[in-house]
Amino acid sequence: MKKSIKQMLKGVAIFCSIVMLFTLISACNKKSDDTAKKEKETEAAEKEAVEEKESAEKKEVAEKSEASEDKKAVEESDKKEASGEPIIVGVCTAMTGSSPLDGERTKQGVELAVKEINAKGGVLGRPLELMIEDDQNLANVAVNATNKLMNSNIVAQLGPQKSGNTKAVMGIAKENGIPILVGSTNPGLADEGNEYLFRIRASDRLVGQTAAKFAIETLNAKKIGILFNNDDYGMGAKGAIESYLDTAGLEYVAEGHNTGDKDMTGQIMKLKDAGVDTIIIWTHAPECAVVARQLKELLPGIPVVSGPTYTNQDFLNLVDAADIEGAYSVADFSVEKDTPEMKAYVAACDEEYGIVPELFSTTYYQGIYILADAIERAGSTDHDAVRQALSETKDFNGVMSAVNCNAKGEMVHEVTVVVLENKVPVMKEIVKFDVDE
Structure with a gap:
């Protein structure tokens, strides 16, 4: 009897152990299933997030592309292709001689201005074209260069730069009835009564x-x-x-x-x-x-x-x-001048030539724009019509300054005081004068 009970208890113990074992295995399986389920849910959520991010990025790229295309379309629509016979502008400057860098900078200034103007449709729908002659910074060579330009169907001449050279050639411009725009600063040049002479810098x-x-x-x-x-x-x-x-x-x-x-x-x-x-x-x-x-x-x-x-x-x-x-x-100016014109010009010089704008490039860059504006207002390349339009220039927003022509052909009435710091001109103040001064 005792042995039977003992055997019975032993059987119950074994049965309970088996039940517990199955319960434990079942719990483990359930936990494993729950973990797997959670992992699948996490994986699905992460995948959905990645897909949403990729979708958002694709949408952003598409929007940027569309905006870029719209901008390009607007820019293209603003362009007017210059065509027809070129309008020739003469330039007399020192490409060699005592100051060839001045001539090189002048050349860069006029070429940049012409490139920009032609890209916007030119003048009167026609492209501008440059004819550049070297005056070697010598008066007699400037005379020869000016005679050659005046006999070459130019609408007007820019330069020379040196006052003595301008003094030598300004009579030739008057004889030919062709406007001449100069950066020469001797005050007496404007007192000669030459109606074809226009000074595009401030007088000394x-x-x-x-x-x-x-x-x-x-x-x-x-x-x-x-x-x-x-x-x-x-x-x-x-x-x-x-x-x-x-x-x-x-x-x-x-x-x-x-x-x-x-x-x-x-x-x-x-x-x-x-x-x-x-x-x-x-x-x-x-x-x-x-x-x-x-x-x-x-x-x-x-x-x-x-x-x-x-x-x-x-x-x-x-x-x-x-x-x-x-x-x-x-x-004459400072690149620190806070105007849209100066900012755009500084950026253009850096992109085109990798230089900071200086006197000669800027003077004649602005000179081309002054001339282009006058030709547009004249509605013609007739020399007298252009001369008259130049004399009527008023409130033209140049890169160096506002441009207003007075009775003597003086077009610029503003200067800038700078201080040299480590060879860099730093703007101190801008000084403006009445147009008739």
């Missing part, structure tokens, strides 16, 4: 006056030394500066030099002995570099105000930063 009457006024009011000058070139450029500015200083009642001493001079020790020592406390310089790049280096040696620390030359690349290539650090220049 304005630039020189600004330099003198800045020296007095900002630098507190009491006695000014003027170092100038004895040519038309330097003499014209010297007269304007002296006139302003005479009116202001300020004492000054002037010392001249010649183009090509390589030693300014004598002139600088005379100014030093005279006790000047500020120097105004008006000359070309090679001579200006000599002055800058020797001033640093002989009159270290003296405040300097230059004409536009201190911002010219030709000049900057010839000096060290220490030679001109902290010097001031009365320039």
Whole structure:
């Protein structure tokens, strides 16, 4: 009996163990199934998320592509293809000689302007075309170049740049009845009564006056030394500066030099002995570099105000930063000018040539646009009609400045004072004048 009960209990224990084992196996299987289910659900969710992301990305790409195509379509619709006989514009500049970089920059400026204008349909629906002649920065060569251009069916001529060269050729333009747009700054050029001459930079009457006024009011000058070139450029500015200083009642001493001079020790020592406390310089790049280096040696620390030359690349290539650090220049413009025109132009120069805009490229880039505007308003390439339209230019938004032509053919009435910092012109102030000044 006891043995039977014992065997029975043993059987029950075995049965319970078996039940527990099956229960455990079942639970494990259920857990495994639940885990697998969850994994499948997670996998499905992740897959759905990936698909949604890919769908969103494809939609974004499609929208961008559509926007790009729309923009392209608008741009294409804005384009008007220039066709027909080209309108020829003559350019007289120094591609060789004493300042070939000035000529190269001029060429870059006019070519960029023509490229942009032609891409927008040209002028009167016709493409502009350039004819460039080298004047070697010499008056007699400028005369030959101008005669060749005037006999080549040009609508107008841009250049020369040097005041003496313009003085030599402006009569040829009048004789031929063809407008000439120049960057020459000698004040007397506009006093000749030549109705075919248009100046597309500020006159040295304005630039020189600004330099003198800045020296007095900002630098507190009491006695000014003027170092100038004895040519038309330097003499014209010297007269304007002296006139302003005479009116202001300020004492000054002037010392001249010649183009090509390589030693300014004598002139600088005379100014030093005279006790000047500020120097105004008006000359070309090679001579200006000599002055800058020797001033640093002989009159270290003296405040300097230059004409536009201190911002010219030709000049900057010839000096060290220490030679001109902290010097001031009365320039035609600054690339820091916050206008849509300047921003677009700076970007275009960088894209096209990899350069920062400077004086000569910018002067004649703007000159092409001034001329194109006049031809459009004239509705013709007739020389007298274009000349008349140029004389009526008003509130034209140029890249350098607003353009307004007065009775003397002076078109620009604005300058910019900059300070040189590590050979970079940094804008200080913009000075504007009345149109009739």
